[in-house]
Amino acid sequence: MCLLSHFIANGEKRSCHLDYSHSTFFLNYFTNVVRYILQAGKSPHGLAPFLVADKDGVTPIHIAACGNGKILQMFIDAVSATDDVFGLAQDKRGRGPLHYAASKASVESVRLILDSQILGLPVDAKDSCGLTPLMCAVGVPFAQGVDVCRLLARRKEMSVSARNRDGLSAIHLAAIANNLPVLKLFAEEMGRNVEVFDNENRTPLHYAAEQGHYEIVQLLLSCGARSTTIDKYDASPAHYAAQFSVSCLDLILAKNNYVEIKDRENRSCLMWAVCAGNVEVIEYLVRKTSPDRQARDNHGFTALHLAAMVGNENICKVLVRQGWNLSERDKLDNTPLHLAAGRGHTDVVRFLVTAGANMNEKDAMDRTPVYWACFGGQAHTLYCMIKELGFEWRTVEKYVLD
Incomplete structure (x- = not known):
């Protein structure tokens, strides 16, 4: 130096x-x-x-x-x-x-x-990541940060619309940083459109919902952000909220009369909550939207299949208690038990069997859960299945020869 x-x-x-x-x-x-x-x-x-x-x-x-x-x-x-x-x-x-x-x-x-x-x-000069001085300022938690943003934005209002290399604008970054005063500056004082899109077609509402920023979500919705806007994966803000925040999810769904949107994989908010392990959101959605217990994504997975795949025993218990069927099959005729065994989720296997799942169910190729545990190399799970739960291991797999 x-x-x-x-x-x-x-x-x-x-x-x-x-x-x-x-x-x-x-x-x-x-x-x-x-x-x-x-x-x-x-x-x-x-x-x-x-x-x-x-x-x-x-x-x-x-x-x-x-x-x-x-x-x-x-x-x-x-x-x-x-x-x-x-x-x-x-x-x-x-x-x-x-x-x-x-x-x-x-x-x-x-x-x-x-x-x-x-x-x-230049007021809108970009660094190597495409960040302008205004974008740097929106993440500052100090009270005077609003005055700095006002100075920069008023000097060149187009800088509010500038994008970094990920397509994020200052409005996106303010939402991510949970900077309510700065977002109010852009949306209310300056009247800027809050429905702007990044490279993945996500709006500030998507990010605020994902972060669980309740006041930001509230402000964006009141300033015209649409609750049904989808990103490049056809996921709505509600999908992202379902992972982490029941309060944000309720705000968003209320704007859409509690009608859910499916993503590109045909997965609902409930399925996103299952994958994230959010029991509070699952119970909220069951209570508010009365979801179809047989609803499937593009792979034929129900919510219970997904819970078994990610190995969340607690979520499996909630879903079974709420009426999800242990014997539902995906497009390859796998039950939740097959999927849990193949991935070595021993506690889930133990619960599903205790709850009444058929230990000898076969998939489209006549493969049992024991086969899936062997195929997945899940030695501990296989040991528990045979020694503790009494699975039959002397099974013969059928091969269809052309």
Whole structure:
């Protein structure tokens, strides 16, 4: 790190441990040293001192932008017409001083940079990940982050619609970060459309639902986000909510009169909840939507098949108690018992048998659960099936010869 960067950085660190009676003295001290270095002229590389980068590409102007407005102003005043600040003040991630100021929610630094014509830093400049300063600011949890976002968004409103390399906008990122004040800024104060799509055709509502951000979901729905919008997998926000949040799911389904949408695999919200192991959501959906116990996805799996496959004994108990049939078959005539045995889910096998599943059921190729346990290499499960549960292992598989 160059001398000037080292000095500013150390000054910032030390000031955190000083009482306020000494802070003015040290601020003046560091400012005087910076002024002295600036007056010394160009570095041996022919660069202005505030543009000399360390191994990570971080320059003194990056560090000053993090919140030291007085020194940042000194750097701005020292910029000449030949200093390529935009080209040289970029770290290895492609971030400039404005990215740093936004990430630290420094209102003063952001305003200084935006108001400086000689710096020539675009408000919507993107780093190597496609992130603009506004996108960096929406994830900041500090109260002043809203003011920074307002400054950046008002300076160039199109920056609200800019996308990173994953197609995420600042609105998406605000929803993911659970940043309600910033989302209100975009949706209510600025009147921006909240139904915007990323590279996977997901909206901010999809992400808020997946994260379980109740207030964000509530705001997005009130601002026109559709509860039935599907992504590239034909999954709706309700599918994502079903994995983690019953409260968000209820908000979304209420907008659609509790009518469920199936995804590309023909799986319902209930099936997503089963795969995620969310008992609360399953019981809620059984109570609210009266789901078809024989409903199948594109592979012929019922909710009980899926629970057996993922090995969730508790979910299997809930589904059986709620009326799911132990003997339902998928497209290859596998029962839930076949699937649990083949994957080595011993506790699920034990429960299904105890609940009444037929131990000798055969699939479309006359294979029993014991065969599936052998085929899957599930030695412990096989041992329990034979020794503890009494499965018949002397079975003959039928082969159909062409």
